[in-house]
Amino acid sequence: MNRSRQFFGTVAVLVGVALCGGCAKSPEPKFVLAKSTEEIVPVRIGDEKTAVNPVEAALHENFGTPNSLVAWELFPLDYGKAEDDLDHPERGTEGWKLLHGRNLYMQHCVHCHGTSGDGAGPTAKFLNPRPRDYRLGKFKFKSTAGAIRPSREDLRTTLEHGIPGTSMPSFVLLKDDLEPIIEYVRFLSMRGEYEFRLYKGIQGILGRKVLAKGGSVPAEAPEEARAEFNDGWKDTLEQVSTDLAEAWTTADAPESIINPREATILDDAKVLADPKPRGSVKFSGETLPADRRVKLDHKEGQYWAVKSLKDEELGFVHHESLEARTGIDPKTGKPTEKSLKRGRELYYSQAVACFKCHGYGGRGDGPSTEDFWEVGNDSPLFQYAGQKYEVRGLHDDWDNHLEPRNLIRGVYRGGRRPIDLYRKVFAGINGAKMPGFSTSLTNDSDLWDLVNFVTTLPYDQSILQGPLPDPSVQPPAAPVNPQASN
Amino acid sequence: MSPWLIILSLGSAAVLLAGALTKKFWPAFFGLSAVATVGISVLAPSYRWWLPGGAQSPMGTEIDDLFYMILIITTVTYIAVHVVLITALIKFSGKPGVKASFSHGSHALEVVWTIVPAAILLFISLYQIDVWMRFRNFATFNRHSRENPVAEVTARQFEWRIRYPAPGKKLMQKPQPDDLYTVNDLHVPFGEPVVIQLRSEDVLHSFFLPHLRIKQDAVPGAIIPVQFQANFEGEQELVCAELCGWGHYKMRGQLTAQRKSEFDKYLRDLQARQSDDGVSGGRAAAVVTQATPKAENHP
Amino acid sequence: MTHGHGVSTLKMGVPIPNAKLGMWLFLGTEIMFFTAFIGTYIVVRLGSPGWPTDTHVTHINILAGAINTFVLICSSVSVVLAHEAVHQGYFTKAKNLMILTLVLACVFLGIKSFEYYGKFQHDILPGHVPESNQQVLDKMVRELDVATGLTALRQRQVSVANELAKETNEERKPRLKAELDVVNTNVSGISKKLETPEFNDLRRKALAGTIKLDDAAKALEKLQHDHPEFKVVHEIHKPILYGNLFASTYFLMTGFHALHVIIGMGFFTHIIMLGNAGRLGFEHGTLVENYGLYWHFVDLVWIFLFPLIYII
């Protein structure tokens, strides 16, 4: 009997210990502060009794924590107002979309992109390329120009198609759930950018030197100094939030989207002498809006009948027009030899110089990848701006090593449609070293020639053959930053 | 909790109690476990803890039939073995002073219980060889679908990349400029055997269509044709069934089976979308016109 | 575990000492070990549409292999004689025969390393063999870059410059500056000397893939003639399809065999040391026999490997 008691006593103790270990309080997910924000020494703001980190306080007030989110009306954020929807009872809660988005984000995205959207989740460090850090407000693959934020539609495209050639998979099957995720990603991005800009704001008020040492206005600083800081800080908060709100509002405006400069070929069209192939012909000669889908009908060899589906406009386009604009042979739908030749010329030209990054053989191993590149002012490592990365090769704005695309593989991260490639050539890739050529190549047909060249490369490498550019020209000293103009 | 479960648990308690009172606790215990096992298996389908609906492909139906055949054989064996076991436990529970019967075995019994299972097992294996050969032997595939694979499915970490030939063309092993690409959503015409070419770009994956009972590993370095026939119209799951890395569970795809005409239209739409160059009357239109010389006037 | 004296008639089991039985069983596991390798070789070879068999391409030396086979067979004989000598009590003779075996094993390894040297010379190493024209050219570019040494130097340049920029201690700055100057001079000197127009031209064309292999070989030869620094670049040979797989299996099988040879040499050394110490006696009969068994096994494996790798 005694012996049995000993057994069970021991067992009970062991079980108890194990249970206590297992049932400790579960941690809450938390937004991580950027490294730079953490360096700020707390100050007393306004009439506060205790010193706080001003950026942290502002973030907490305006965005909350993952478990209690705060949606700011000022931002163009559809956080999901409460609805009466019997089919979806969860929509009755205020902010349901953001909450739903957060839940989905915590299930599908957090491992790579991190709770704060800093691209530093537990899985991130092993992925190549690294997951996006949303906090700079920069997105690579989008249809909007330059540094403009991505539209909701762009984010949806990325989620639906994934990013081929990277670890970002396609989430196309989430369907209705995509919208909340997009909204939450926008929320995280705004939050991160807000943080980043506030830091820059403090830097502006206090000067860079103080911050470089990780300093701020000490709590015991003279009253005037603190008052001055508080005034400046108030302005900064206001300025940053309105700027941000505007930036994100612009993103969804239709005019932010890049379309081919000559989006239609109708303006070139000539009305035939006998304008009666099919009843009355109404042709204005004006440029049709880009979103209007047009169908072509093959007609008598050299002419194309163009019919707008929307309002039955009918016009005739010269056979050569399509070819002249986009380098496509309308008979075969394939790029013309002339276009490919011109594309090659541009690829190896000193003005466009694609080969410098994408390589002499299009394999993404150009001379630029052999150089050491400088840290930019905008990068998270801006305190080292002017110094060089010790890893050879290009770096993106997130300080990650960057490999120019291998054009032979036929994998296009931003999408493989001609319009996607056009946009890349037109405006460059935001955050990466790919510059836009909208200013250097004023003629759209040049851009299309490049697109044709690039889309043909995976299937026919013979178009690379020919003399190589003059070796005496060194690679450019600094990258052409597409954001510089914005 | 369903009433069945309540009845089950109360019954179990009663049996165990009765066993304990009659000093037959252990026979009752093991007997109960056997009864419970069978019982829960009978109940399982009503909780949908069972095959995900009837098989939606002819091959799947045959596999289901085999499954049920084996299930019957094994259930009978299971019950028989346990009846003997429990009987032995009840009948021969130890009694003090009683000596067990002295026997080293029986040659006749050994022969019987070697030959009977052997015959059954041999029957099972020979019975199903043709199903297996139809699944894996390419020569038995429908000739038309074998020569005209509907798509190439390339598995990669962690998604299914799908490549269709342009409408009216054949799928080539080497990618063609006019191939059509999608991701995670495989469309096929329904009601006819189709063949896909299965590839892998990085590690092992497995192309698993649970509702069609189709599964085939995607082996890097190999192209494996897989034939199946979707007997439904609509969408079903496509799952990766071979560990392929950290995001294995993320590799969710979908099989959409459509009427032939809808499938063709799907491909044409895909083609138009993919050749979109933002220029009205540009490449998209040209390509569509190329594929269908007589343009349709309705969208 | 030796059995010097007679075995009881009531002893169950087989009439051999435990140690010998153990050795036989161990050799059984060893057979399976090499079976896996040989099986792999057969599978990958039959499973590959092509295989490099031309000895000019693979730099396999059949003669060396044949000599090695002969050497190993001789050593097997000498080890048997050594065992016999121990049994008969001629311990010095046994020791001498063991020394002979050891020497033969050394000869084997010598010839083997000569062969390996050839492989290294021509870079027929796993993962190093180009299997397409572009890979040949890429490899040449890589080796050219290594030959100039500029990549490493430029790396150093950057890290010293960064160190200098980060350095707050004024006293240390001059030293870093001086170092930076030295590196800078080195870089520009070497660059001027080696990065000639011909060098750049060859490199560029190779990267673009627009140069024929023969032309590249000629250009490389000229570079090597002008600058001995480029001598380390391997000569350009045609791509070898399945060359990497060949090299993998070759090194795997011969490597593990050589490892077994080395272990066997350790055994022989043990016996020789016993002999030198004058402690070799009748009780070592089983030990010598076991070592001999092991050695026969090593010999046998080679007899399989020789035709598999060298002849077919």
Next chain:
Amino acid sequence: MSTHAPADTAHAHDDHDSHGHAAHDSHGHGHELSFFQKYVFSTDHKVIGIQFLITTLLMLMVGGALALGVRWQLAYRFSTMPIVGQLVFANEGGQISPEFYTMLFTMHATVMIFLVIIPILAGAFGNFLIPLMIGADDMAFPTLNMLSYWFMWPAIFFFGLSFFVEGGASSGGWTNYPPLSAIRAAAPGSQDGQTLWLIGVTFIGVSSMMGSVNYMTTIINMRAPGMTLFRMPMTIWAMFITAILQAFALPVLTAAGFMILADRTIGTCFFIPGGLTVNNTPTTVGGGQALLWQHLFWFYSHPAVYIMLLPAMGMVSDMLSCFSRKPLFGYKPMVYSIAAIAGLGFIVWGHHMFISGMNPALGMTFMISTMMIALPSAVKTFNWLGTMWGGNIQFTTPMINSIAFVSMFVVGGLSGIFMAAVPVDIYIHDTYFIVAHFHYVLFGATLFGCFGAIHYWFPKMWGRMMNETAGKIHFVISFIAFNFTFFPMHFLGAAGMPRRLADPYNYPYLEHLLPLNQFMTWSAIVMGFAQFILLANFFLSIKYGKRVGRNPWNANGLEWTAPSPPGHGNFDILPVVYRGPYEYATPNLDVDYFPQTQYVPVEQRVNVAHGH
């Protein structure tokens, strides 16, 4: 050392030490040995066996903890995982990362297979029982034996270390399929963790190889006088055949391990096909075959499945016969069955690869051989039933565990037929049906067999009994929780739930399985904690258990004639064997057992049934 004196003279010399064999001189005098030589680096097979046993019991808890991690994720996907989540994944609110999940199940399998099941059977019981049951004074090569134990520790160390290196532990599944495991960039766990895993497995391989050569030599050559092959207990037969399997299958895995290690480190390409792009690292060059690894791996690992089962079968046969107080039914068919399982075990490996894209004709061949291997298993089951039938069954803890073994083995065996049938396997391959199947065999059968064996031979190890009540409570909880945990897995498999998914409910057709999974998880937790009862019972009984004499179970085997615990050299008199080990309930004897060593004068023999 094994020159036993003739049997009849052995009685005269009970002073064992006075024999003074050469081999004994070095370790024949216990009092001269230091603590380390006696208990740590001991060459005594009993000490080594107990070392193995305690190590594997501890590893069982480790492997169980890893399994609970897996179960937790399946029940509460991406919510706070106790302990690990709080410690490692605080920023994410305690939800584990998906790659950590892959590491959990990989290391669960690794620990359970390589550090628990194989060593507890071959290492612990093999070591402890073989010399005792065949009447030898120790293993043939005691030093090798010691090494085989200590070679396990580097493996434990490397497996443990792998959790703390960059990228974490191996995450390619215990099957370690390349290219996932061969290319460093393919998964976080494919970095250094995978290398450590391979090194660890190589150590286990060397350890097993040393052990199996030792067992084979001992069993062949060191049996006591009279112990003919067909008088050996089933345990010994099973151990013998297991050792053969291990010795001749394992080197293949070791060789394959070296190859994959070379692929990972020095640029060979045995298992890496050319032209792959994994995680954007440079495209692979070469032309190896990914499937080759599967062939080599399963060439070992299918026999390994029997390595993980046969010894338990043997021990259960002994226990069933003893507690049915009745001779084993069909001794020779049982032996032939084991041999047949081992023989066929070498030619069925392809059934793990039915859907891997290998030649369909091969698939057919493997299907038939796989179906046929079910036959000896069935024969064994029937023989166990035959043993109990007509017996005088005593429901001791070892016995109820053995009955559980039979019952669970039937489930595991029958579910095997589903997957042996290739067309059905197309559907259930890599689903939870497989998981259910092998857990029924490995846990339901083998581990319950081991639990029984621990209770059965504990008195021989320590001279004390384990507590019967605690043993029965442990059994009841474990058995119920085990079935609650693993039986529903058949349903999950039938519902098409694939293995190794960190979040199966990502697929809508599996969403309704969540409550069932939660139920299973809680059952698993109960099962896990129930093992503390076993541990407590084990360790406390060493000190407080009831003292017993040499033969507490009235069993026949040679081991029961040795003192409890046996001293150095095991037997105080060299045993001579007169009959097989299963002569229970012999007519015309007063008692119902008839030890193998009991001598019967000639004039009485007519009245006593002959042994084997």
